[in-house]
Amino acid sequence: MPEVSVPAVNDVVPGQWGPDRPIGVAVLGMGNVGSEVVRILREHAEDLQARVGAPVTLRGVAVRNLDRDRGLPAELLTTDAEGLVARPDVDVVVEVIGGIDPARALILAALNAGKSVVTANKALLADYTGELAAAAERSRADLYFEAAVAGAIPVVRPLIQSLSGDRVNRVVGIVNGTTNFILSAMDETGADYGETLAEATRLGYAEADPTADVEGYDAAAKAAILASLAFHTRVTAADVFRQGISTITSEDLETASAVNCAVKLLAICERVPAGPGEPGPAEGGKERVSVRVYPALIPRKHPLATVSGAFNAVVVEAENAGRLMFYGQGAGGAPTASAVLGDLVMAARNKFFGGRAPGESVYAALPIAPMGDTPTRYHVNLKVEDRPGVLARVAGKFAEHGVSISTVRQEGHDDRARLVVVTHLATESALAETVAALAGMESVTSVTSVLRLEGTEE
Template sequence: MTSESAHRAIGVAVLGLGNVGSEVVRIIREQAEELEARVGAPLELRGVAVRRIGSDRGIPEELQTTDAESLVGRDDVDIVVEVIGGIELPRKLILSSLNSGKSVVTANKALLADHTGELAEAAEANSVDLYFEAAVAGAIPVIRPLTQSLAGDRVNKVAGIVNGTTNFILSAMDETGADYEETLAEAGRLGYAEADPTADVEGYDAAAKAAILASIAFHTRVTAADVYREGISTITSADLASAKALDCTIKLLSICERIVTPKGKERISARVYPALVPLSHPLASVNGAFNAVVVEAENAGRLMFYGQGAGGAPTASAVMGDLVMAARNKVHGGRGPRESKYAKLKVAPMGDILTRYYVNMEVADKEGVLSAVAAEFAKHGVSISVVRQEGAGAGARLVVVTHVATDAALSETVAALNELEFVTAVTSVLRLEGTEQ
């Protein structure tokens, strides 16, 4: 490669001009000289795909287009940045870009959670890059450490808080004692929750991110459909008060880990649910809209990544990191890491997963209730660690914390408890993570 060709400008097309896209465009234009120095060639913005062209968009109208397909097909575009969201349209545009020899940077976790394999194969077939650091945990660098820094290590577990909306809601409930609906409304007023918060509060967003993390950490293709998912909409202020009494808080966790079945088979688990976390655990202090991911590797030990998990500027930071890497590869003729799927591990059913549990139930305030409840736990092989009665009379409740048990055994226990004459209702069942007991 000649020095003249090495300094040829790298053409960039940006798809989408929302919070993230606007920040990406701003950084490309305002930091042009620094970016050129880092890349080894100028980054030139060829165009931005928008829903409507307007003078109020912050960039010249001649750079705006409503024809995204024509933009990615231009010969002077080398890298496509996709930040429009959704699945089918971005999938079509990304595949078209990859198949025409253009590298792609995307922040689209929903698309990657279901179509990483298809997109990775297209990138491989055309010898181009597919980067997606911004798809998980915003500005926090998680993807690159897993694919590069820990490439020579064996990752055993990746767990953390990867959704800022739910973490804000649970943190606020814990601090104020307010109920879920009231705190969700406040999150909406402050801009932390979407008009339709379903993807966040029911765990779909976190499940997509868990699928991406599990795929990379365990060298196995995992889709969102493989991830067990529960949301936070059933969490009550009473649950948080009980958690506090146990020196815990409640967080929506994404957990991906290697497990060994009773028959000695290696499997992986990918799951998302609200769980009690001891206040002594590093994830317990992650509050507000912040994210944190803890990686446990055989040789590196425990590593924690913490920071802004969402927002235009933080997410754009991750996008720009990928863009610089992809541009450097264009200049110097290199390529980033390829998809690694050699392990082909199976995903274990949720019933096989071992963890501890918190069970809250309304009971009759009568003699013999505690022994009857304890007998049901014992009958199904679930050992009790802590039991506490709260309230009296019609408001009597039992809170039980178990030792480690399978999810299947706990489910059978809860079903049996609901049939007991003395138990009015089992109101909450949550896992307890971050302990070894």
């Protein structure tokens, strides 16, 4: 067999980029993340050049206001983001503006012009990944978004590349630092939600308007991205069942602690069996994808229960790799900028060597399972009259609606009692019917809370 000559890496001849033609970078936005991206680009220019093969040069930064002192030469700053993206000496566009508009139009303009894009915009990706990926495919450009989920934690690239030969069955994680800080503080101090939110705002963990975080919108966008990557199925934020933490009380945390559990806002993405009447995988039919975000009890021994403060963690369960856990800082300027720079180096190296990032993979096109069909265990907290026969009647309501009880704990107080009922697996719809029936019982004063229970073997 004749010998085949394989060129060494150092023998690779770069295209139009090199010492005399840097890879030009435009940064859109200079908030916490954008400022850190610019800082790293400038302070570590020599290292970045060595890693890429050609100089990586900042061409300009688009900002809203030119009056602020940003520590940059005036010629690098502009309010004309469209003009900056269109410049012929810009090869990679880094978008850290956030939101849908004008970020969407600017990214599409860059991709349509054949420029690579690095973005941290989870809200945009959760709804428009298909459109952006199609534009990247048409122009053979790169679209990178590691920083869109869990900040510095590398979870996007492992799903796209490291596990591309495996079958991912489940992804579950804590992907919002604000809510995890609040729930951790409530658990540790016994303070109520309002007090802890105020403290989180004072410390800078929560925005002035915390709705996106505390009502689960931020986590839902990230869950949509994770599910799309894990299951090769296009999932949007609208497909994600969402509940936030604003109704969680200190009493909920006390109840959780009594059963050796913590309360966490979880993003859960998993394959589930085909629905009733649908052919299952064995009969040639499709599985479904369940994607949901809600506060849930998890046993203290579960690895996610130990994730405290503003940290994030994601657990990926794959058929052959088994359980993998990714943990670290999920937000903040420097951690998120680290992920952005990792993508930027990849995009710049592809420009230099002629490679391409993996494109969107949605070949499986699995249907989305309705939340009503999704089985979960539940932790139901009731206030009832403390007299004979009440427990039996309450248990009867659960049985009437096909919800099996695992355990019941009763705490008496004067003529009132509190019942804490933990169920076996039950569908959302069956549990909702049960709760409605309980609320209508004369002997039930109130259904004070319903929390899901995750992380158990049952």
